[in-house]
Amino acid sequence: MIGAVLLVGAVTYLVYAGVRETSMYYFKIDEFLARKSELTNEGVRVAGRVRSGSVEKKTTTAGTELRFVLSDFGAVDGVPVHYTGVLPDMFAEGRDVIVEGKYTPEGMLRARSVLTSCPSKYEAEADQPHPGGAG
């Protein structure tokens, strides 16, 4: 009995501490834009759309540098994203993506990873693996 209580306590603590240390806000782009002023230097995940015509890519021996604007789904408003690294296969202009990273004081999202979501014609399945994303 004591052991069981201890164990339940341990699990609760681990979950609690785990959540506190690793949690991250998850916003749709419009929610993010509405409250971005409070989010400076916070880790965030933002889901939005890559604005058409905004992608700049430069490959040097230092790696591939990518800049684009993550815009809302009507492509009216957006936030610039800066990312260095390998692009997921499905990345393209007009695609829905999830950017994970930090919102800098200069008003830019410095991405640690960019995940692409499935094109909407495609239904998700248990058997469908994790598409792309250098996580």
Add this chain to the structure above:
Amino acid sequence: MTEVGSLTLAVGLVLAAYGTVVALAGGWQQRRDLIASAEHAAFACWGLALIATAALLHALVTHDFNVEYVAAYTSSTLPLNYIIAALWGGQKGSLLFWLLILTSITAVVLLQNRERNRDLMPYVNAVLMAIAVFFFAMLVFITPPFERLAFTPPEGRDLNPLLQNYWMQLHPPSLYLGYVGCAVPFAFAIAALITGKLGDVWIRTTRRWTLFAWFFLSLGNLFGAEWAYLVLGWGGYWAWDPVENAAFLPWLTCTAFLHSVMIQEKKNMLKVWNMVLVILTFLLTIFGTFLTRSGVISSVHSFTQSGLGPFFIGFLALSAAVSLGLLGYRLRLLKSENELDSLISRESAFLFNNLVLVGIAFAVFWGTMFPIISEAVRGVKITVGPPFFNKVNAPLGIVLLFLTGVGPLIAWRRAGWQSFRKNLLPPLLAGLASGVSLAALGMRSLWALTSFSIGVFVLAGIVFEYYRGVRARQAVAGENAAVALLHLIGKNRRRYGGYIIHVGVVMMYFAITGTAVFRQEQQITLSQGQSFELGGYTLRYDGVEQESTPHIAYLRAKVALAQDGRDIDVLKPEKRFYKKPEQPTTEVAIRSTLSGDLYLVLGGFDEDTKLVTLLAYVNPLISFLWYGGLVMALGTAVVMWPAAVPVREPRTVRLRAPEPAVVD
């Protein structure tokens, strides 16, 4: 054919509903005619599901692009094996496939048991048919697989390239067999609750089915991991994505159940707990099926919302309410006759094992659902990523591994110092010695040291058990060691097969530890002829080559691999461009050895500068994950192998191969 398919589904829905009601009535009034009629309905449902599946396969194979499903998931250039796999490649087809497995399993269960367990069977049939009603209803009303388009497109949109992979043929069927298999013990449990026959008949009857489900759940998860490893190109095999978690959750509770039933069989304890685990496992399989289809959690897997959500939620809530209601109603009858004698005993080791497994399941569930929970509570979606799951589960996993070693060695009821010294001390010392040696060899990670030494402790305990069993047989029967070993396993498959499964588990822990702690990675951009080093390998980029087929265009980077100054291999990681869905994918190149994999990804090729970006990973010990899985499969086969003689062995076996500790 598709009209036939739609029709069979509609008829199936009616028959399944009829079967459910009539089976319940027949059981209630003890009317053989009604019970038999419900059984016939179940067999008919099986036949109908077969016809519907055949109709969909026919449409797929004949490229009937007028059928929405065929146009959405195949194309004229898709190879036949993937056309067949497209049956479970999309929402509608996969639900039909689920139903086919369910009705097949129902038929087999009925054939096996209708003469043997007359009291339980009407209710077992009713439960399984009720589940079938749900799936038939979805296929008829929500996701009709034979839906036709208003026009016939000249070409299909093709199967998602990520699914065009060898493991697509094995992973989903395994997982579904596992999921659906869990319905069998659930149905028996509900039947036991309804009839009040709460002894361990239902547990003994479903033991093989539970193992069957567990086996396929294990394989399903493992195949999924292998697939993710090969296809996703991030060097890992498990990302704690909601969809992966959905498949992992029922595996955890099912594993817990497989262990705790032993306590019920031996000690008549934990009856309520076992009921809870069976019910939970079944609900989690439905939850898993739902999670991947609902768009409730925005996983990178599931982005489309489908109208299935409310129905699944409804079905889940109904199943939970009915089963927990029944459980509450019978709670008094389920009172244990025995109490835990001591904290230091096999019972309590098993109990802890159960608590840890359920604890892990809880943590995984919590982490998966956290965005929803936080949104409901605080109005903001907050996610936890892989670091959460790793942080929480690593310590719990270590405790679990330790209990894996303790459980089989510790005595029932109450273990004293004597038995501790005799049974546990030698393997503990072996584990400790291995830890000290690894530290002396320069291993500094506390995680790795703990995991490896506990793993060695478990292995040593198993070897020790085998050794003692063989010696005892040799002494009594005068057999040579090999014969004695075979007889030992043969006479008590459950115990010695279980040990083999544990060996597989330890191997997998080694792989997980190796990759989690000692993984190396590098991302680098190179021009032709340049090289870099990682994990003792030298990798030189030697240019790209291109190839094209009507289905796929390939771009390969040639990377020469050298070790100790000698060229040993050429790896060719690829980018593929699938022409029908116009979608690129990454195909990794792997050099695999027992000590570890070199995993190479073509990150990108810049046409203008001719620079190539490569990602290289060294994953130590990862092959043990797959070999561990094989060993687990072997152990499960030993456990499940039908006994040649009726099972009456335990008593005699005990005389020859004494229980490891105090005989109870």
